[in-house]
Amino acid sequence: MQVGLKTATSSTAAALSRGAIDAPQSVKTRSVTETSAKRNPFPEAALISTRPLRYNVQLNQQLTAVQQADNYLAETETQLLLLRHSTGRHDLPEKAAGLQRLLDKRPQLSGGTVDRHFSVSLQQNTQVNFTLAGSEKLLQNPGGETLVFSLGGSKRELAAVALPEEAAPRQVLMHLNVGLGRLGINARQDITGRVKFSVDESRWDRVSQQLSVKGEGHNYPSDSFTLLAVQPEQAQHEGLVQIAARPESARENNARMQSALEQITSQRGKLRIHQDRVRSRIDDMATPYTPKQAQETARALGNVLEKSTESFSGLNRALGAQANLHLATVKNLLG
Incomplete structure (x- = not known):
């Protein structure tokens, strides 16, 4: 748990307001003017980069x-x-x-x-949905063929799929997903019976231009790889x-x-809506102290630390335990 202190002096207030969570929503404009009570709706990006440990990793992301x-x-x-x-x-x-x-x-x-x-x-990750020409015939007539899919590029990737001799389309689809999943491709069948594929957008350029397959002569030729016709789903x-x-x-x-x-x-x-949820989490993490109370607590903590290293060790353990307690419990104990 981190405790942010705000003092009444202008120099300290300005320094602290740069790291406070009441930064303006705009990423491009920053203001270091201290506000006593009103909090702006959402932290700015600079707050994450300059004070990355203020929040946990998940909240930062x-x-x-x-x-x-x-x-x-x-x-x-x-x-x-x-x-x-x-x-x-x-x-x-x-x-x-x-x-x-x-x-x-x-x-x-x-x-x-x-x-x-x-x-x-x-x-x-964002996905790209697409179709492959001739993929429906694989579900209707797999024929026990073994397919080898190849994804070209700087590092060539291969994946083999052993289709069953006879099986329901859903079972054939499961076999396809086992093999194509190694290439980051997922297949599914919509309500009309069409086979739809999806892949992370970061891999889309390779898939759209360099995805090929070699079969055993049943659905695809066996003498060489056939470049697959990939058609992306129409989008905005x-x-x-x-x-x-x-x-x-x-x-x-x-x-x-x-x-x-x-x-x-x-x-x-x-x-x-996401911003409201994040704002709520940030408010839950806010310190319950006023600036004056925080200064008095810090001063008392300093006096205790001066007495002995043994007291410091015990207090350190207490602070570590405090981090795992509910906020209301800590407030009651300190009160």
Whole structure:
């Protein structure tokens, strides 16, 4: 447990306010003005980088993910609105270039928290959904064939899948997942019977261009690897890329831009719920002391430590135990 002290002197107050959790929401603007009671709604990113041990690792990660996602969605929303309401053709290329930059660097700028549908993914890596040509025939007629999947790139990866002679589609799908899972690919069957695949977006470039398979002549040739036709699921990302490439068509694609804006608004609303939860956790971690009480406690602690190393050892154990107690219990004991 960390105890943050605030003194009445201006120099100490300014120093402490830089590390306090009542920093402004904006990541780009910082204020060191001390506020006595009012707390701003959410910590800023600089607070994490300058005082990384103030919160536990899980909370730090949650803070970072929420901020990165919200910052990216806010910038994309602004750029979309600028392009949508552009008054003349002379500034269209500039607005389109700004949107294209955000789309190209989405994984980096969002820290991997915003996927191709502009949905927020805070707990797991963003995924790309896709289909493979001819995958349905594997489920209907596996034929006991052994398939060897190859994922090229700087380091080639191989995975073998032994299909059963005859089996229900669900069983064949399980066999596929055992092998393809080694390549980071997961397969499932939707309600229409189509086979859908998914992979982490960080591996998508390799999968989309360098996934091949060799069989035993039943479903796939045995003499060489066959490059698989990978088709990604249509997403908001592709639609906006087309608009950015042809900004003069922005007015014609007003419905597509409106859909993207509605999706961004919806996701930012969900992020505000996460912010409320994080804020609640931070408030639970706040010290129950006023600045004056904290100074008196620190002074008393210093006096005890001066007496003997034996007292220090006992007090150190007591403080260690305090960290595992409920806040109300500690307040009652100290009171």
